[in-house]
Amino acid sequence: MFLEPFMQRALLGALILTPLCALLGVYVTARRMAFFSDTVAHASLAGVALSFLVGLSSPTPGMLVVSLIVAGIIIWLRERSNLSNDTIMALLLTGSVALGTALLSRLHGYRAELHRTLFGDIIAVENTELWLALALLVGVVILSNWALSPLSLISVNEDLAHVSGIPVRWFNYGFVLILTLTVTITIRLVGILLVGALLVIPPATARQLSTNLRQEIWLAVTCGAVSGVGGVLLSHRLDIPCGPAIVLLAIVQFAVALGWSQIRRTRRPKLANA
């Protein structure tokens, strides 16, 4: 089955995108941005519809454009309005889902595309997405050597980062750009509804077992890669959508890590008493 080109693309896509999501997820969870990534993901539904309405063969360009526009609107409203974060996200999330569904309903055979966009599809990863994912991975690896420290400090406290000489606003814009691109491309693999799980579950698993940030990052990236590749294989073997398979595998990892950390915690006082 590894000789089939769509499987090779799916496996390679999973191997690139799930660790990337996990790495970004460490900072998404630390900065409480999970709702932001969910909103950007849902916005791409309107992008899928727009792509097909203007006659493009791939939905990816439309998804990227609409997601980036919505991310820009979120930042603009945060900086310029007195609306709370939750209100801004809820407004844009529901608005873009409504727009996307309304536009998709105008297309013939939209139900299959809607299902694929919501839950992901193993054959949806094409060469364009793979090249984009690879470019993102290379960019993030190069940038992280220089940006990991400022990003970590911004996640602790933006004021401290500013006083330490870090251009906080520009780092925030850069992080939002990379996060939006990663989320939008990953949607082809796992779908809109489940992409948020790849940002949250691997870091949550890593936190159960880590005593420092370096460990957390390495463990999150490893858990992400294992659930990504394992999920694609499971999806093919059991004939289930790719997204649910990856996420269920990630949840199993989390449950094992949580159990292990609880056992360790309960053992420690007993050892101390002995």
Place this chain on the structure above:
Amino acid sequence: MTVAARTGPALDVRDVEVVLGGRTILSHITLSIPRGELVALIGPNGAGKTTLLRCCLGLLPVASGVIQLLGERDLRRALPRVGYVPQRLALDTGLALSVREFLALRRSKTRNWFWRSAEDIDAAMPSVASELGVNALLGKAVGSLSGGQLQRVLIAFSLLERPEILFLDEPTEGVDAPGERTFYEIISDIHRAHQLTVVLVSHDLSMVHRHASWVVALNGRVCCAGKPDDIIREDALREAYGLHVAPYHHDHHHHSHSHGPGPGHDHGHRHEHGASGPPSPPSHVP
């Protein structure tokens, strides 16, 4: 670096007005702090103490007036010589960031902490970490520290790059009474040992009285400024806090948490945003 940047006042604030959300928070603020002083900013809640401090760090814009920090009008240029301890971190307590990693984030030498061993990072740690007793905490997660431990770590963080001026914004919030006393003693020792200028926002008048060399009372404007003995008096405090207030030098051994002015004080929720009144005279620290 200009001569003023090396020898002038540590902080020079000239006729500053701050407007946030259409409301005037501070008006006609003029004060000059020479190097080496331990200055306390006091005043009721909403007096604009934190706002002034944030303006001095370039975290908030001023509507008019000029702030010079360490001789620099472009505040960003002064930041490498500035230390800052924020009011609270609002940290995600589940984040596995260790104290060692947190301190490494501040230093240019250890910014590549991700690829370095713990021993390597510790070897590059300045002596201030051991001075503050932070060495024993290096392996702990920042989110698991007690209020007092976190404050010591934050002070160590702010001193790592040997700043010339240290800003502390209500640094003892969330710290118990004995911890608070220890904290002020640490600040006082650091001020002497490192010959730093310290600007401290505080509610605790008895600690300010004991440790500060100069006090500035704010309430939308500079109400008065002077030596602690001159300012922490009933008439001077009345101008800053309003209504009936009296200095109350509580003893932390017997009273757990009664900061600031004592019985009858208006310490709670008198929001003085937009406080009008005549422009206050410049307050110069001698």
